[in-house]
Amino acid sequence: MIKFENVTKKFPLGNLALDEVSFDVEDKEFIFLVGPSGAGKTTILKLIMRESVPSEGTILVDDFDITSNEFTQVEILRRKIGMIFQDFKILFDKNIYENIALSLKVIGLPDDQINDQVEEALELVGLSKKTYDFPIQLSAGEIQRVAIARAIVGDRDIILADEPTGNLDPKTTWEIMRIFKKLEKNKTILFATHNTDIVNSFQKRVLVLKQGRLTKDQRKGGYDI
Amino acid sequence: MNEILTSIRRTPYQSLAAFLILFFTLFLSTAMFISLSFLYGLLGYVETRPQVTVYFQTNIPQNEIFKIRDKLTNSDKVESIKYVSKEEAYKIYKELNKDNPLLLEMVTSDILPASLEIFAKKPEYLPELADFLKKEPGVDEVNFQKDILDRLLVLTDILRKTTIVFFGFLIFLAVLVLTTTTLFKIALKKEEIELLKLLGASNFYIKKPFLLEAFLFGTTAAVGSFVIILGILFSLKPFFDSYLKDITQLNLPLYFTQLTVWPVNLTFLSIAFLLSLVFGIGIAFLATLLATQKYLKI
Numbered sequence: 001m002i003k004f005e006n007v008t009k010k011f012p013l014g015n016l017a018l019d020e021v022s023f024d025v026e027d028k029e030f031i032f033l034v035g036p037s038g039a040g041k042t043t044i045l046k047l048i049m050r051e052s053v054p055s056e057g058t059i060l061v062d063d064f065d066i067t068s069n070e071f072t073q074v075e076i077l078r079r080k081i082g083m084i085f086q087d088f089k090i091l092f093d094k095n096i097y098e099n100i101a102l103s104l105k106v107i108g109l110p111d112d113q114i115n116d117q118v119e120e121a122l123e124l125v126g127l128s129k130k131t132y133d134f135p136i137q138l139s140a141g142e143i144q145r146v147a148i149a150r151a152i153v154g155d156r157d158i159i160l161a162d163e164p165t166g167n168l169d170p171k172t173t174w175e176i177m178r179i180f181k182k183l184e185k186n187k188t189i190l191f192a193t194h195n196t197d198i199v200n201s202f203q204k205r206v207l208v209l210k211q212g213r214l215t216k217d218q219r220k221g222g223y224d225i
Numbered sequence: 226m227n228e229i230l231t232s233i234r235r236t237p238y239q240s241l242a243a244f245l246i247l248f249f250t251l252f253l254s255t256a257m258f259i260s261l262s263f264l265y266g267l268l269g270y271v272e273t274r275p276q277v278t279v280y281f282q283t284n285i286p287q288n289e290i291f292k293i294r295d296k297l298t299n300s301d302k303v304e305s306i307k308y309v310s311k312e313e314a315y316k317i318y319k320e321l322n323k324d325n326p327l328l329l330e331m332v333t334s335d336i337l338p339a340s341l342e343i344f345a346k347k348p349e350y351l352p353e354l355a356d357f358l359k360k361e362p363g364v365d366e367v368n369f370q371k372d373i374l375d376r377l378l379v380l381t382d383i384l385r386k387t388t389i390v391f392f393g394f395l396i397f398l399a400v401l402v403l404t405t406t407t408l409f410k411i412a413l414k415k416e417e418i419e420l421l422k423l424l425g426a427s428n429f430y431i432k433k434p435f436l437l438e439a440f441l442f443g444t445t446a447a448v449g450s451f452v453i454i455l456g457i458l459f460s461l462k463p464f465f466d467s468y469l470k471d472i473t474q475l476n477l478p479l480y481f482t483q484l485t486v487w488p489v490n491l492t493f494l495s496i497a498f499l500l501s502l503v504f505g506i507g508i509a510f511l512a513t514l515l516a517t518q519k520y521l522k523i
Contacts, residue, residue, distance in 0.1 A: 049423065078425035089420055106426035150424075 001027055002048060002158070002188070007057035009043055009212075017043040019212040020057070027157070030184045032199045033192040035209035041192035044209075045160045048190070049081060050074050061158070079107050081158045082151025082187075086166040088143050092135045096127060096146050099135070103150045121149035125179055141172030148179055152187070159183065161191045165198065173198070229438050232410060239406040244442050246402040247505055250395045252450035255501045257388045259454065259486075262493070264381045266475030266486040271377060277343040277354050277369040283311070283336060285363035293361050294341055300357075302350040307342040314340065338365055348374050396508060403442075403512030407435055411516060432517045439509035447505040451498050458489060 002025040009018040018040045025031055033041045046052050047059055050066050059067050064077055082103070090099055097118055104114045122128045125145040135143050144164055151159055161180070165173040177198055183189065193199065199206060208216035233240040281290055290308065297303050309317070315334035322328045345351050351369050358367045411418065421431055465487070469475075475487035486493050
């Protein structure tokens with residue numbers, strides 16, 4: 001469960017990234033975060049990851065009040081979350097297996113469990129035959145699939161996707177979305193995007209942001225801005 | 226291990242600089258430790274020799290010599306006194322010149338002087354004792370080893386102070402170079418470190434490869450420098466053997482025991498190596514922790 005209560009985020013120069021935003025996300029819920037550039041989508045994801053802290057308000061993630069000054073379990077929080085980025089953030093000097101295994105090594109899993117989980121994730125994203133290829137040998141769509149595999153391994157219950165299809169062509173975009181379709185039953189997903197077609201076709205809950213304010217919270221909504 | 230070797234391969238010049246600075250620091254510090262141990266051992270040895278020897282005129286009666294001995298004993302400045310009679314002096318003379326019959330024929334016990342070998346409680350008392358003895362009747366000659374002791378004390382003191390200053394400088398230099406090279410490596414792995422943080426890696430997990438690399442550098446530099454020191458030590462052994470031929474053993478007081486530094490032995494070498502190893506790994510760890518603490522901000 002994720003809960004935002006009157007969350008405001010001001011940047012050091014005073015510009016407002018989020019203005020009193022409140023919403024709840026239930027477990028295993030799929031939510032689109034939509035809005036123009038600078039609306040505050042990425043800020044929300046960064047606040048959940050505790051890459052930054054809000055200026056005001058409270059954020060709860062499962063049992064953690066991550067805005068509390070006493071909150072020190074950032075590592076534990078981040079091990080619950082898988083993050084997918086528009087620019088992939090894949091390590092080009094490591095092969096596909098190593099890139100995905102990194103997500104499991106940091107939580108201290110033994111090698112045999114790492115092998116099993118990486119194989120399972122590669123199967124899910126359809127890259128089983130490219131386990132030991134290097135990112136340079138893959139297409140952009142395939143690299144994003146590696147990033148998705150990395151985000152879902154290790155029993156990470158929450159997936160934060162920051163415009164994961166932003167750099168992909170339409171065909172590859174739909175391939176990626178098919179993977180998200182498979183994931184939606186088992187994970188809580190917050191998906192930030194500009195893509196109207198994706199939002200409209202999925203018919204999931206939509207949070208619309210404009211200039212840092214939450215202007216619409218629509219169940220089974222579309223992208224009508 | 227593979228990760229560490231890859232890191233070294235990717236930054237060969239920085240790794241070489243880090244290794245060489247550690248190597249030279251350990252080489253010089255181990256060489257200084259061994260030299261200082263020898264000098265302190267030598268100092269201890271000289272301090273156990275008779276510090277003032279007073280020779281009496283041959284005609285002075287034994288009871289007069291004993292009166293002087295008693296005065297010295299009551300002065301509270303003397304640790305012990307050994308009386309060497311004319312007969313004992315002759316025995317020593319005979320032993321020293323047993324291979325030279327001509328010298329033995331020329332000398333009898335009558336012409337050899339009786340003497341007192343005096344051990345002072347502190348080296349500072351030596352001039353005072355010598356002055357006192359020179360004024361006593363029947364004294365022929367007073368020899369004392371103040372000059373040798375003084376020179377050794379000065380030499381040891383200079384070496385000790387130089388070592389401290391040099392040590393400080395070397396440690397500073399080594400930490401500076403190692404911190405800089407670690408920072409360079411951190412900069413190269415910036416993306417990976419940021420990703421690891423987002424994936425929930427602990428601080429120790431991120432620092433671990435840098436610390437392991439420091440451990441590897443510290444260990445190899447300690448082993449490498451010690452092997453060279455051993456080579457030098459054993460190549461100079463014939464020189465030391467002839468130079469220290471009359472000295473069977475040099476010891477260094479070490480808490481409740483005595484550490485033998487000469488002849489060179491396994492215990493002394495093991496201690497020198499262990500110190501070098503701990504010192505090397507310690508410096509490398511310190512520099513790595515400084516770099517990761519300050520610039521990873523984790």
